[in-house]
Amino acid sequence: MANRTDPSAKSIRGTNPQNLVEKILRSKIYQNTYWKEQCFGLTAETLVDKAMELDHVGGTHGGNRKPTPFICLVMKMLQIQPDKEIVVEFIKNEDYKYVRVLGAFYLRLTGTDIDVYRYLEPLYNDYRKLRRKLADGHFALTHVDEVIDELLTKDYSCDIALPRIKKRLTIEAIGALEPRKSALEDDFEEEEEKDEDDQLMDIDAGGHEKDYYRGQSPSRERGRDRDRDRKRDSHRYRDRDYDRDYDRDYERDRRDRDRDRDRDRDRDLDRDRDRYRGRDDRDYGRDRDRRDRDRGGRRRSRSRSTSRERDRDREERRHRHARDSSASPSRRGAAEDEKPKKKKEKETKKDDGTDHPDPEIAEANRIRASLGLKPLKL
Numbered sequence: 585m586a587n588r589t590d591p592s593a594k595s596i597r598g599t600n601p602q603n604l605v606e607k608i609l610r611s612k613i614y615q616n617t618y619w620k621e622q623c624f625g626l627t628a629e630t631l632v633d634k635a636m637e638l639d640h641v642g643g644t645h646g647g648n649r650k651p652t653p654f655i656c657l658v659m660k661m662l663q664i665q666p667d668k669e670i671v672v673e674f675i676k677n678e679d680y681k682y683v684r685v686l687g688a689f690y691l692r693l694t695g696t697d698i699d700v701y702r703y704l705e706p707l708y709n710d711y712r713k714l715r716r717k718l719a720d721g722h723f724a725l726t727h728v729d730e731v732i733d734e735l736l737t738k739d740y741s742c743d744i745a746l747p748r749i750k751k752r753l754t755i756e757a758i759g760a761l762e763p764r765k766s767a768l769e770d771d772f773e774e775e776e777e778k779d780e781d782d783q784l785m786d787i788d789a790g791g792h793e794k795d796y797y798r799g800q801s802p803s804r805e806r807g808r809d810r811d812r813d814r815k816r817d818s819h820r821y822r823d824r825d826y827d828r829d830y831d832r833d834y835e836r837d838r839r840d841r842d843r844d845r846d847r848d849r850d851r852d853l854d855r856d857r858d859r860y861r862g863r864d865d866r867d868y869g870r871d872r873d874r875r876d877r878d879r880g881g882r883r884r885s886r887s888r889s890t891s892r893e894r895d896r897d898r899e900e901r902r903h904r905h906a907r908d909s910s911a912s913p914s915r916r917g918a919a920e921d922e923k924p925k926k927k928k929e930k931e932t933k934k935d936d937g938t939d940h941p942d943p944e945i946a947e948a949n950r951i952r953a954s955l956g957l958k959p960l961k962l
Contacts, residue, residue: 586624587614593665596694597747601662604693605744609644610659612651619656628666631657635674638682641731642717643743652717654686655742661690671695675703681712685731689742692735697749698760700736705764707732 589602602610613619622634635657642652661671674687688704695703710728718724734741739748755761937949937959949959 586620587663589662590664593663601665601694602659604662604747605659609649609651609655609743612644612649613656613659616651616656618653619651619659622653623656623660626660626664628664628670631660631664631666632674632683635683635686636680638686640715640717640723641682641685641726641742643719643741645717645719645721649743652742654682655744657686658689658693658742658744661686662693665694668699672703675707681710681714681728684710685714685728688732688735692741692746693744697755700749701752701755701761704732704736 589600593601595601596604605613626634634653638654638657640652641654643655644651671687671691674683675691677683677687684707688707691703692700708729710732712728714726714728714731716724716726716731731741735746739746752761752764756763938946938953940946940949945960952959
């Protein structure tokens with residue numbers, strides 16, 4: 585119940601007013617002791633007393649991001665949603681500067697673009713000092729106009745994302761807001777008027793001086809004119825000498841600069857030439873090594889191929905000789921083996937008895953030889 589928005593409160597920018605504060609920061613505020621003890625049961629009337637007790641502004645601080653009393657009161661104003669007249673009175677309060685900043689911050693969150701520019705821009709003329717609590721827990725010095733400028737130009741302030749507003753030039757273009765008038769404009773106008781009066785007085789003083797000199801004697805006027813001409817000539821001669829010296833120094837400096845530039849250019853050209861020459865020498869040496877390597881490779885491949893052909897011819901001759909030498913003994917051995925075979929055949933023929941002169945016995949021996957029997961012995 586203590587954290588619920590007032591039922592009579594209107595939605596702002598289409599949402600619950602308390603949702604203008606991020607959920608994480610909102611939950612930290614609800615758990616803070618100042619919110620539970622000091623902000624419980626506050627109304628629009630009693631809120632002023634708590635606002636008058638503020639002594640600094642800020643969002644959260646410390647390692648656990650503890651919210652400040654200033655941001656807790658802003659959350660309470662979003663919860664109870666005070667009337668616009670009360671917020672305007674907060675802003676117009678000149679006795680309590682923290683009350684003014686509290687009202688300006690709430691109006692920046694909930695007000696329209698026109699109301700924001702109309703009520704917050706006059707606070708640019710408030711230069712009173714403020715204490716601001718930083719995120720590390722230390723205090724820093726700031727001013728009311730700096731806080732107002734942060735509200736009008738920044739997207740974040742006191743760890744709260746500020747709603748976007750239109751540019752002032754856009755609002756002026758549609759005629760909803762008059763052009764801003766600076767508080768120093770009257771002072772500027774007074775300064776301009778004073779300058780114009782001084783110029784008029786100088787002109788009048790010059791006219792009176794002419795009248796005074798006009799009434800004096802002609803010889804004194806001629807002497808004064810002569811002195812004036814002499815001074816003018818001396819100044820002219822001095823200016824001419826100065827110009828001549830200046831031109832001489834300028835020409836000398838320009839020649840020195842041109843000489844230095846030419847020397848630097850020549851040095852760069854020599855450096856580039858040496859670099860390119862060294863690169864060409866390296867490329868030439870690399871190409872020469874490559875050519876020697878290729879020539880040596882071709883020579884080695886040619887000698888390798890000739891030696892390979894020579895070896896191949898030697899092997900062919902060796903194989904041919906071996907073939908011939910191995911072929912002749914075999915023929916001799918075969919011819920010598922044929923003679924014993926013929927003798928054995930003759931002997932077997934003689935042993936078979938098939939060559940018996942008697943045809944019957946020869947026939948019988950042939951039959952016995954086919955049967956594997958011994959021939960007849962007669």
